[in-house]
Amino acid sequence: MLRLLASTALAAALALPAHALDLTQMSDAEREAFRTEIRDYLLDNPQVIMEAVALLEQRQQEAQAQADVDLVKSNADALFADDHSWVGGNPEGDVTVVEFLDYTCGYCRHAFPELTELVEGDGNIRLIIKEFPIRGEEAVLASRFAIATLQTEGEDAYKNVHDALITFEGDYSEAALTRLATSLDLDADAIIAHMASDEVSDVIDANYALGREMDISGTPTFVMGDQMVRGYVPLEAMQQIVAAERQD
Incomplete structure (x- = not known):
């Protein structure tokens, strides 16, 4: 029943x-x-x-x-049009990719060659790097060095330093960074002296604030067009996202 x-x-x-x-x-x-x-x-x-x-x-x-x-x-201006981030790839590209990175992050290192292939192979992607050191003192030191290079030596020098830092083997220390700058024919003394400046701190603080607004707690985090990708994705997946952005 x-x-x-x-x-x-x-x-x-x-x-x-x-x-x-x-x-x-x-x-x-x-x-x-x-x-x-x-x-x-x-x-x-x-x-x-x-x-x-x-x-x-x-x-x-x-x-x-x-x-x-x-x-x-809601954060488009800070993401795509700030006055302190390095811009590479094709500055007039039809799709913008933003990467929040930490040089000590294994997944950021793993993504580096694939992101490079994506940008260089496509030819029409604008790339923006957001220094986002969240993994300790060495990560902060490396990002300060990169930002100081951009501010004192310019965009080309930053690109060379960024590529060297993301593939660097060993501990990030002032001595190691000095040797790295010297090997790249940069003014190591000027860069090291500028690392502790307010101008460098302001960039990191702005990126931290943007990360909080975007609810970003890990690296790498990508913004591809209007999509966010939290974590590492392989090259093929990035290519698919870029293609989808172009169709919208």
Whole structure:
């Protein structure tokens, strides 16, 4: 009898819109039978649970993606038009890629050759680097060195230093950075002296503030057009994202 009541209740529930299902209108016996029927159904059809979980994850991902699009739009000036970040690739490119990076981050290092291939192979991508040292004192030291190079020696010198830092083997120390600058024919003394300046600190502080606004807590994080990519993605996936941006 209870199973019949539950079956009837379940059939009726499925026939009604979601807002019309009101368990408070059932008797205690009907409510208990309804719960039992649902439990039995799920035990007999466990794949339903997995389908529901997959649907929930999909909806959460879609919600996160939309939230990220909104973050990109609301922070567009700081992302794409600040006056302190290095800009490479094609300055007139039709798609802009922004990378938040930490030189001590293994995934940033892993992404470096693939990002380089993406930009150079495409030829129409504008690349912006956001120094975002979040992994300790050595990371901060390396970013200060890179920013100081940009501010004292210019864009070409920064590119050479950036490439050297992201592939550097060993500890980042003032002595090591001095040797690196010298090997690149840069004014090591001027760069080292400038590293502790307010101008360098202001860039890092601005990038930290932007990271907080964008809810960025890890590196690498990419902004590709109006999409955010949190974490490492292989070259093929980056190429697909860029292609999709061009279609929008």
